[in-house]
Amino acid sequence: MIHLDHSMIINEGATRRCYRHPDDPGKCLKIEKRPGAANANELQAYRAVQNLLGDYLAQCDPELAVTNEGEALVCELVRDENGTISLSFGDFLRMGKKDATLRRQFLEFFDLIVRHKLCFYDFNPKNFVIQRTEDGLRLKYTDLKSFHKTKTAFALEKIPFSPPSN
Numbered sequence: 001m002i003h004l005d006h007s008m009i010i011n012e013g014a015t016r017r018c019y020r021h022p023d024d025p026g027k028c029l030k031i032e033k034r035p036g037a038a039n040a041n042e043l044q045a046y047r048a049v050q051n052l053l054g055d056y057l058a059q060c061d062p063e064l065a066v067t068n069e070g071e072a073l074v075c076e077l078v079r080d081e082n083g084t085i086s087l088s089f090g091d092f093l094r095m096g097k098k099d100a101t102l103r104r105q106f107l108e109f110f111d112l113i114v115r116h117k118l119c120f121y122d123f124n125p126k127n128f129v130i131q132r133t134e135d136g137l138r139l140k141y142t143d144l145k146s147f148h149k150t151k152t153a154f155a156l157e158k159i160p161f162s163p164p165s166n
């Protein structure tokens with residue numbers, strides 16, 4: 001069993017607390033605040049989309065882990081090149097910075113979502129982290145639990161408007 005305490009919490013959302021892994025600086029553990037299906041849903045979604053969204057995802061271990069705080073989803077902890085834990089896109093936005101590479105990655109990410117008709121309901125800015133690497137910023141989508149495997153994102157070609165003429 002993995003032993004966690006609250007000093008290891010690195011961040012949290014409405015549903016889960018995110019702990020650093022006590023034995024692996026490259027991993028984090030996500031624990032539900034109230035036991036439910038969030039981690040199981042995210043793992044199922046990860047398996048369904050990992051080959052489609054590839055580098056835009058933080059990798060996840062194939063099985064949930066047992067900890068003293070409950071079952072955990074084990075994920076790659078996204079860190080910048082200097083070792084700092086990467087900022088969420090929400091925090092990045094508050095710094096008022098603009099970045100053309102990041103914009104291109106967002107466009108490609110959403111293009112993949114539409115092209116593969118993937119249905120995610122939650123693209124809030126805290127569900128993305130922005131990794132600083134020596135090659136520039138890299139976008140990672142780190143919360144997949146809103147994925148709906150039987151629904152599909154609406155197909156853009158179904159929108160009943162004429163395409164632009166030029």
Ligand SMILES: Nc1ncnc2c1ncn2[C@@H]1O[C@H](COP(=O)(O)OP(=O)(O)OP(=O)(O)O)[C@@H](O)[C@H]1O
Nearest residue numbers: 011012013014015016058076077078088126142143
């Ligand atoms: N793999 C990761 N690497 C680095 N930071 C992460 C990672 N996953 C999550 N975080 C940080 O932890 C925060 C909370 O994570 P996450 O979105 O998974 O929690 P949640 O409670 O499920 O979210 P929600 O509020 O959308 O239900 C994120 O905003 C992000 O800053």
Ligand SMILES: [Mg+2]
Nearest residue numbers: 013126127143
């Ligand atoms: Mg979240």
